[in-house]
Amino acid sequence: MAVTLNVNGASRTSPAAPDTPLLYILRNDLNLNAAKYGCGFGQCGACTVMIDGTATRSCITPASQVGAKAVTTLEGLGTIARPHALQKAFIDEQAAQCGYCVAGAMMTAKALLDKNAKPNEKEIRGALSGNLCRCGTHNRIVRAIQRASGQEVTA
Amino acid sequence: MNARDNSMFGAASNQVADESFSLPRRRFFKKSGALAVAFSLAPSLLNAQAARPALPGSLNNFRKLDSWLAINADGTVAFFSGKVELGQGITTALTQIVADELDIDMARIRFVSGDTDRTPDEGVTAGSLSIQQSGTALRFAAAEVRALLLAAAAQKLGAPAESLQVADGTVSSASGGKATYWELSGSVPLGREATPGVKPKTAAQHKVVGKSVPRRDIPAKVTGGEAYVQDMRLPGMVFGRVVRPPSLTAKLQSVDEAAARAMPGVVAVIRDGSFLAVAAEREEQAIAARYALSQSAKWDVPAALPPMGPALFAHMKTQRSTDSVVGKKDNPQAAATAVKTLKAEYTRPFQSHGSIGPSCAVAQWKDGKVTIWTHSQGVFQLRGDLVKVLKVPAANINCIHKEGSGCYGHNGADDVGLDAALVARATNGRPVKLQWMREDEFGWEPYGSAMVMNMSAGLDANGKIVDYTHELWSHTHSTRPYDPDGSNLLAGWHLATPVPMGPAKNIPQPSGGSDRNAVPYYTFPQQKVINHMLMDMPIRVSALRTLGAYANLFAAESFMDELAEAAGADPVEFRLRHLTDPRARAVLEKVAADANWKTGDKHRGVSFSRYKNIGCYVAAIVDIEIDRASGKLSVPRIAMVGDVGLIVNPDGIINQLEGGAIQSTSWTLGEQVSYDNRQILTKSWSDYPVLTYAEVPKVKTTLINRPSDPSLGVGEGSQGPVVAAIANAFARSSGKRLRDLPLAPARVKALLA
């Protein structure tokens, strides 16, 4: 038994059973840190990745449902040396406290910005409604998304 | 380095050795029959005992310079801190301090924090004390190390030390001679005691202290770098999960271990008394085996939980308690001038930390020694309890801090360290990564205690408070590891040979635990605080950010508004009437000015506190909106002014104060743990909703810098002011007062109907 996935533009294989949630394959077989376990029930957003451009909870998405679709994780955006605009904006706004929620929030934001290049503040907050943050970093995260989309920072 | 690793239990005598300070101190207390408290720091007592001059901050307990700093020949500088990164930005702030004192670039600085083999034992990273304790020690140690390096340079360059300049570790003389710290370090041994009277730099000489230096941990966190203990991967590592009992006192009757052992990938099933756990090759296999075990397990679950809802508070008042009176001032003459008396009761339910990432640890056994990577707030304290449960000497246990998800007090971090160590004993030396499931975290983290506060006060004819009583009932707010009379690690209570917890203890004043911030910071002629600390803990409780201060300030600062109203006074002016400390007055006056406070303002409320009465000052004004149809309250805006003494990193401070304000708003508007008479019912985020992006307030925070005053911690400064300001805003807006937390829709609706 093995599954083959298309992750961050590369074909990757995992020995996992096909019903394994994508989250564990990303973290434990592909050594990708960004998607996090938070609740395992699709309630917190810490595990968010993009699948064919849609923000998706990887903790409740079995590998068998992903098939050949394109999985993008935060690692697929950029690196410390060459950060993506969204990553740079998060650094510039210092948009983290513990940061545990941030990777998921960034992938939700990426999916939003890909569809709506200049979302207003309400749209940003609405898109993030399924991403929980317990440190109270919400406003900084909204500001980082506004900055990344070249808009005035109002949050 | 291992010389520093003194066993907490191995020290045989009461003599005060440099780095084994914690044990003699605790023993001293115990033997003398005084209340033994693991969190007590009694430097004055110890200094008298040790007959040594006092040194600043934690330097007093760890007096050697090389306990704090290493200047390396490769051009780097390392600092060692017992305080750990919890997402509050402490490592960046400490780096700023070291960089300025040594005149080096921040990029040269490495740090080692929270490692029982390598760093000083600075106690728990809690109480917003890291800057005060570790920051102060590093500031003075670095200042002295710089002076030693300069003296060596002076000798080498043949120029007086005062005439030398330092730029990024390179010392130069007027005549053009140069020497670097890295060359000089070999001739400047740091294994010497720090000396008193060292003068660190003045605020005017600071280059990076006081600046919003970007946090050093953020780039990795926003690019998927390895940042958390959850991200650790070791060769041969397996995955562990625990099957917790349905309740604290439940007993495991039977379970089908064989069926779980036969499941794919399962490496070990561990059953010891009512402790049940599993290890598997893959994480999802461990989760599946955990589920199978939980399905087949039969438990005896006693009906041992207190009532839920309003009945809880009446019940709490009947429970056995340790009572104390603190902050007492007698002035019967003044009290007799009261012309009006007010009384009110306020309550707060059990509330959860609810870290987004459930607790996690990695453990590995090798040759009878165990290494545990943990996001504990106190690696030495964790080790202290592990000694008792694992029955292994401290020298064979190394606890190393690795960051975890946001930490707001005593959550499952320590417990999962023991879980991982117990499971790793059954995996033949293979490391085990064990993360709690969401329901483990909600069900087993120690909550912030429910509390009842009965307030009463007398006003004189001039509208001044002349008599004031704050009486409270609460469980303890600290059951952290390394209690002198037991063990506070969860799994230990459930083993076949249990290691139970000791009796409940309060943190003494002036900080206080359940009575934190119950003693008024206002000046009243007669006052008393009566603290009934309940001895039994049917529901697990411990430190949640601010301990008792959040509920005490909800009560006290709501009551201030009730008294102001009774006195016909404006709430800002009424507070100022009773405030003498100019710094307290300044934050209140400034927030009123900044937020354009007007006496007749209806839909806003104000509040003030000085955290712990000895920490930072924060005043807040919040705006409120009430949806009468649903009863839902929203807080669109919060304005805050903080005075934190010398500011090390303004943006970091604002981040902390704002985060605290948002968390407090969430606690206040809807959070409470639910349970029935047998078990906790809060298991997932749908049982415990927290504020979302669309609901959080916008927060404007302004800081007053006091460069000549010591830096004060900020992680817990804003929660108290914010809860009371929300309650006060609701009362001003609706004309009715809510005295029970949370201010949830059903309650609001019932009150306004």
Ligand code: FES
């Ligand atoms: S871990 Fe997937 S939504 Fe919480």
Ligand code: FES
């Ligand atoms: S930054 Fe800690 S949970 Fe969001």
